[in-house]
Amino acid sequence: MGVPIHYRREGRNRRTFVALAIAALILGFLYSIGTMTWIIILLGLFAVPAFFDVMLNPVSTLDLTDETLRWKSATQTAEMRLNQIRQARLDTRLDVSIRVTLTMVDGSKIRIPNDVLPHHKIFEAALQELNIPVERHHFRVI
Numbered sequence: 001m002g003v004p005i006h007y008r009r010e011g012r013n014r015r016t017f018v019a020l021a022i023a024a025l026i027l028g029f030l031y032s033i034g035t036m037t038w039i040i041i042l043l044g045l046f047a048v049p050a051f052f053d054v055m056l057n058p059v060s061t062l063d064l065t066d067e068t069l070r071w072k073s074a075t076q077t078a079e080m081r082l083n084q085i086r087q088a089r090l091d092t093r094l095d096v097s098i099r100v101t102l103t104m105v106d107g108s109k110i111r112i113p114n115d116v117l118p119h120h121k122i123f124e125a126a127l128q129e130l131n132i133p134v135e136r137h138h139f140r141v142i
Contacts, residue, residue, distance in 0.1 A: 004066070005064040007118040010057055010059050011058040011059070016050050017054065020047060020050050023044070024047075059072075060115040064126055068081055071116040073115050073116050082130055083105075084104050085103070085132055087103045088101070088102050088103075088133070089103065089134075089137065090136050093139070098114075100112040
């Protein structure tokens with residue numbers, strides 16, 4: 001896949017519903033065997049972000065064209081011309097997520113939010129097709 005890339009992700013998707021269903025089954029099972037209520041509440045807190053994603057349905061988008069890169073998430077909106085980008089750095093974290101940091105021509109760094117990123121191989125190939133140097137670093141803690 002090449003340029004342009006138009007990527008969209010919604011918070012209300014099948015994976016989120018499955019995660020909530022599994023959490024509900026586990027919590028229901030723990031309740032049925034007599035687990036203390038405070039333990040069930042404590043474990044249930046891990047499902048709260050998924051619950052908010054289903055209820056609020058935040059939409060995240062990323063558009064990469066021959067001239068611009070723009071993204072919009074629940075917390076951030078950005079748009080830049082590609083000639084402002086010196087290089088892109090893709091870091092694989094210990095949780096196997098990919099973090100993308102753009103180094104701009106003026107030396108500043110911008111991290112692209114994870115929720116707007118398409119699959120890293122597609123994004124990396126598109127950046128290379130646009131002659132933007134890409135650095136790969138695997139399993140960096142920082």
